[in-house]
Amino acid sequence: MAAYTGARRGELLNLRWTDVDLDKPQIHITGTAAVIDRQRVEGITKSGRSRVVSLDPSTVRALKAHRARQDEERLRLGESWKGGGAYVFTTGWGDPLFPDTPSSLMPKLIETHNKQNPRAQLPHARLHDLRHIHATTLLLAGVPVHVVAARLGHADPAITLRVYAHVIHEQAATAADVFAAALETQRRVEHLQLSEPCSIVTAHGNHDATRAKTLLAEVRLRALLLLRYQARTTRA
Known part of the structure; x- marks a missing residue:
């Protein structure tokens, strides 16, 4: 969940099943959990706002399986179960988790995985690093900054730009190549339109003029966004 939603640790530990909609599918993040004076406390999110985060099919399947296991455990323990089934993530007897538990x-x-898979070692990572991986992956894939900011719960996209400036700079470094590729694609499409008015052969081997134009528009838009990010970061 941390890797696939980008949610903060406390936000996930505050999550109730009533906040989860597996049909839409999405989760509604309304608060967070923390520890103050060794006591678990709950409050508003860091930005002070609630938000809705969409879920992918694999995360939905994982949540369904997790809920089934949790229901089985609750039935097995009977009156010994303490949580009442409200929280998504709990201890083995139903209590909500303390934030330090998943972090530790x-x-x-990772250590267990590395011992079992010596040829596929994982580097050291913190739980919070999964949030950064989520954001970085989306930005490198070309997802607009304001969309990433909304998923992360940043009050302002400027925060996302500042925190992940290195990713934006990597994208800006390729802006010239993307722009040149866009113009070259346009030239080839126009050539094909002249030679084959009724059929354009795209890079995927499809004879679909509409698809070719859509791909060209996407390339143009990405080039424009990268150039704008480069100009913005240069001024900053």
Whole structure:
């Protein structure tokens, strides 16, 4: 969940099943959990706002399986179960988790994986690093900054730009190549339109003029966005 939603640790530990809609599918993040004076406390999110985060099919399947296991455990324990089934992530007896619990579990899981898979070692990582991986992956894939900011719960996209400036700079470094590729694609499409008015052969081997024009528009837009990010970061 941390890797596939970009949610903060406390936000996930505050999540109730009533906040989860597996049909739409999405989760509604309304608050966070923390520890103050060794006591677990709950409050508003860091930005002070709630938000809705969409879920992918694999995360939906994982949540369904997790809920089934949790229901089985609750039935098995009977009156010994303490949580009442409200929280998504709990201890083995139903209590909501303390934030330090999943954080301390992360290095143990990586260590276990590395012992079992010596040829596929994972680097050291914190739980919070999964949030950064989520954001970085989306930005490198060309997802607009304001969309990434909304998923992360940043109050202003400027925060996302500042925190992930290195990713934006990597994109800006390729802006010239993207722009040149866009113009070259346009030249080839126009040539094909002249030679084959009724059929354009795209890079995927499809005879679909509409698809070719859509791909060209996407390339143009990405080039424009990268150039704008480069200009913005240069001024900053």
